[in-house]
Amino acid sequence: MPDDQDNVWLDAEQQRIWRTYLSGVARINEHLNSALRSFHLDLNEYEILVTLSESPAHEMRMSELAAGVHQSRSRLTHTVTRMEQQGLIIRCRTDEDGRGVLARLTDEGMDLLVEAAPTHVQSVRDILVDVMSPDDFRALGRGMTAVMAVAD
Template identity: 50%
Template sequence: MSPTETRWLDADQQATWRAFIVGSTLLMDTLDRELRQEHDISLGEYEILVRLSESPDRTLRMAKIAESMRHSRSRVTHTVSRMEKDGLIRRIAATDDKRGVDAIMTDKGWELLQAAAHTHVSGVRAHFVDLADRADYAALGRVMNSVSDQLVAENPTFEDIR
């Protein structure tokens, strides 16, 4: 096969690919809407709080947040600014070299994360996990791990999201 020749998807592959695209888009939109309705926080803001909660002292370098979420630094800065105004996060000069900026989750942010986690996990369960049997869910995990492994190998900067 020449490098310019396209290996088209067969009908089943095309249907599965489109189901993945539509399903993942609808799932993310639904999870975002539920968090906004129940807690006045976006899925992106929730993910920032999760990353901070998993970091020592609930503190993480702003650049690291951007890398782990695969967002631009300016997008994360804008989101964190909003969260800072709401009292969920504080920003300080990085303690290790003073050139960077660290984000620190406040107690208010921690309380919100604890409340929002119930909504989020319930949504993930209702709209995703509980819709598949264990074998299907395990197969999806294997496929997505293969996708991740290949893409990380091709682009090592992706390792930061694992």
């Protein structure tokens, strides 16, 4: 275990903000998942539908999709399998090299996305956008941009 002198501990305010952030993210995710439940979707599945809907021909390589929705390949494979069984997505080999696997949004998947999107957007407004001042919301955006700029 590292010696205390090797660590730069969070001060009381930093610790409070960090814990508030963790609780807030959990509450946001719970709220968004709850809103999507009536569509038999969770937030991860919704993000997959959105990402595919925004891609050319509504399809992407599974590896690119995993990166786009910030999921491990194994987690994505499990989720896509479930969504494929529901008729929302199909998987097929790519014509480019025959080795890659594409996930493609079906018409049923697009229809469900179109149906769920207004509820999802309203739930984002209800739990985050409309409860913050515009300045705080912009500050959140700046902060998350800085986080995303940090290389892994």
